[in-house]
Amino acid sequence: MAKPTVPRGLGPRTPLRIAAPRLLEARLGDVRKYEQALLRGLPAEPIHDMRVASRRLRAALDVFGLRNLEPGVKELQDALGAVRDLQLQVAWFARRSRALAARRRDLLPSAAAAFRRTLDVWRSRTAQGIVEATLELAARGRFGGPRMRRIVRKRLGMVARRMRAVEQNPDALTAHRLRIAVKKLRYCAELAGPALPKQSKKLLGQLVPLQEMLGDLHDMDVRIALLGVMRASGLRRSERARRARLAQQLLRELLRWQKKNLVHHLRREWD
Template sequence: MTITDETPLWVAAPALLAARTDDFFGRWRRALKTLDSEDIHDLRVSSRRLREGCVLFSPLYPDGLARVIRRVRKVTRLLGPLRNADEAVFFFRELSVALPEPCRESLGVLMGRQEALRNVEHRRLAKGLESLGAGKTNSAFVRAMARPAVFPQPPVAVDPFTPIGSFAAAALDGSLADLLPLVPSARDEEAAAAQHALRIAVKHYRYRVEILSFLMAAEGYGDIHATIKAYQDCLGTMHDLDVFVDMVRHGGLPPEVECVILNAIAERRGKSFARFGELLGGHPFELIGEEVRRAL
């Protein structure tokens, strides 16, 4: 099916959601089969994209796709602890190579704890994905998404005959408007909570841009996506480092070793924050919004 910017929303939305759903369940089955770290990561990202798609098009459905969103969220949350443990093991292993010998033993202790947690989460994940039932869930999703309100009653908040191009422009402007007020607070290097909130908003904006990217010129979209991803990667790195700091502080390490490790993490966070500042100076979010409007 070919979707253009003039395709009515009630036709385009189910087709776009079906594509995201197929990707999600394909990755679900693969992750359940392999329990490979990258397959788990890919499933987690796919679940977030599908959930964002459901939220994006929810005004078209009388129930707002609430049941679908709740079920997808269950999968996302089920995947989180294992992915977090994988990230911690990878980071502490890499850090141990860069730090002197007294730190390596303590980092080995932290890695051991995370590896033990990872083994527990592997078993929990396999059991959880199996119990949720991909086949049954897939059928329920297909039924829910195939029934947009063509002749809407008052609860439906959007005209189903709106061209998808017009809907996309308004939706992306709205998502950017939610993001922009979070930027000033995030400019403070010590404002970890503000940076975390911005990271989440950037993630939602990125997924919406990806879902609607078929409406954009290929060259323009490539540059837009690369910039948004750079923001998300930078903010994500800072958030991960904040999580690792908490692990170190609660790890019961010798004070002198803890200090060296925390200083090393702080140095890396400082570099990420500097990169964040460069992005804000060279390619602010307002400019990204202008580029998106031109590309549509």
């Protein structure tokens, strides 16, 4: 996963009226740098990296009070996701069944065409709207002040609630909700990194392995549902068995968080 651009010269006492526009500009630039590559083709790595960058941009828009601009970015993210998911499915099926891989590959041209339409809207309208809103942004307070800390604590609280739900029932939907909460917290912690580097590094050190495990579990859940639709019963049974083992690993990781009281200790870092 490509790392986000970190603007220079920002610190805990930087006024938000300066820090917020610079961070938004950086997050927007991280999305836009893949445009030219994706105008020429649909290579897997730029598709993936632009998708991640769009999530980080949405997180920044949310944190800095520009939620009204999120839907346009989500449209781009979803169009990227449709292409990327098919690319991953084709690669997975190709190692197991040429016929099933071909069925997924046949869907790529339609997803690619939809992405190109969305990319046109993004380049002509959405990105420019973010630029204009950034120029008019008038955020108050300090970058490392109470506001940013409060947002991280709130998102950490959401992760804790989602963890408890998964401990009770690690089904696909419940695990997916935890995955989304972890992602939102991660991108917020990355955003706060220049102001609160010690706290951010400590939090990310715990979140990243958990997010990767949840991502693997989500991929399996998507495949299990897809294999059911495609009537691939043998592959589905195998994937369900793998999913059960990974779910147990996840529960052990959540038990580690619980035993070490990590949510409480990490929350105190952001007081």
